[in-house]
């Protein structure tokens with residue numbers, strides 16, 4: 457080998473190295489750009505690949521992530537291909553491919569160089585890093601949103617509790633004096649009817665106050681050891697006839713090995729009733745309601761899913777706020793879900809809601825078991 461040939465080979469190797477570094481540098485720059493979508497990141501990365509390979513004129517590339525492909529112009533499947541998997545958190549999410557659309561003499565890996573193998577692996581690794589970073593950011597934002605939501609609900613809860621306490625006393629007086637007035641000798645029939653209306657309205661107001669107190673967790677649950685399946689069976693009994701009449705299918709999938717939890721049975725029943733009533737109202741006569749219990753991750757889960765109207769993101773953000781309702785006057789007070797929230801939180805549980813407009817809604821409630829504070833309380 458002559459000096460001239462050697463320097464040519466060295467030059468070629470150097471130029472390949474520069475191409476690789478340019479590609480990796482380009483990727484790092486794209487990954488660091490704020491405010492661009494993952495789709496755009498992948499599209500721009502895929503376009504950096506062909507120029508970094510030895511035969512750019514016949515090279516095309518494709519990045520596939522979660523089944524969605526990002527291609528360079530003229531991409532077509534060919535046998536001459538080099539690929540690397542995109543592994544995120546130990547799971548394969550897709551693949552990076554560089555394809556030569558014409559044959560070339562064999563080198564280290566078919567017509568590809570061993571440096572190109574390292575490069576494609578590095579590209580797949582960089583893409584995985586970008587995805588991991590984005591997921592971490594999304595999780596953080598989600599957590600912030602949840603905290604803000606919880607904070608807002610706690611503030612509303614305190615306010616609601618204050619109002620409820622303040623109203624309780626005058627309301628008790630209204631009800632008490634109305635009942636006394638009704639018993640007064642010589643009260644005309646028409647006045648008696650009016651007093652009865654006062655009584656009914658006061659009882660409704662008292663009911664609302666009770667619900668506000670449950671939401672703001674001023675009502676301590678009376679906990680005993682209970683089996684959620686049993687409470688479900690008892691609570692659903694009252695819905696069977698109504699579902700059958702309205703043509704709604706009520707499906708139960710109850711876990712056979714559900715452990716007992718320490719909970720207030722009346723409050724659990726209230727949770728079930730409120731969720732099932734909402735589901736029934738959302739399916740409007742045709743559809744399915746699925747009620748499921750599970751034992752998973754050291755918690756007892758209750759799932760109520762319907763094939764009803766579903767909810768938008770915006771609506772979902774408001775459903776636990778007292779008096780928020782989309783229903784007509786007389787149809788709903790907007791206290792069903794705040795009550796569910798109050799009860800579940802008082803039991804150390806959590807609620808997860810997924811919904812899609814036009815498709816339905818799924819409430820997943822988790823009650824922890826074996827928690828130290830989960831002790832029984834006596835009356």
Ligand SMILES: Nc1ncnc2c1ncn2[C@@H]1O[C@H](COP(=O)(O)OP(=O)(O)OP(=O)(O)O)[C@@H](O)[C@H]1O
Pocket residue numbers: 730734735738762764765766767771775780781782783787788789790791792793794816817
């Ligand atoms: N399963 C569901 N499908 C679609 N929307 C729902 C569902 N559950 C609740 N919602 C929405 O959330 C709102 C609040 O529900 P919530 O149960 O708190 O009050 P409500 O049903 O309107 O009244 P109340 O329960 O006091 O009679 C509802 O008005 C409705 O818009």
Ligand SMILES: [Mg+2]
Pocket residue numbers: 730733734788791792793
């Ligand atoms: Mg409701």
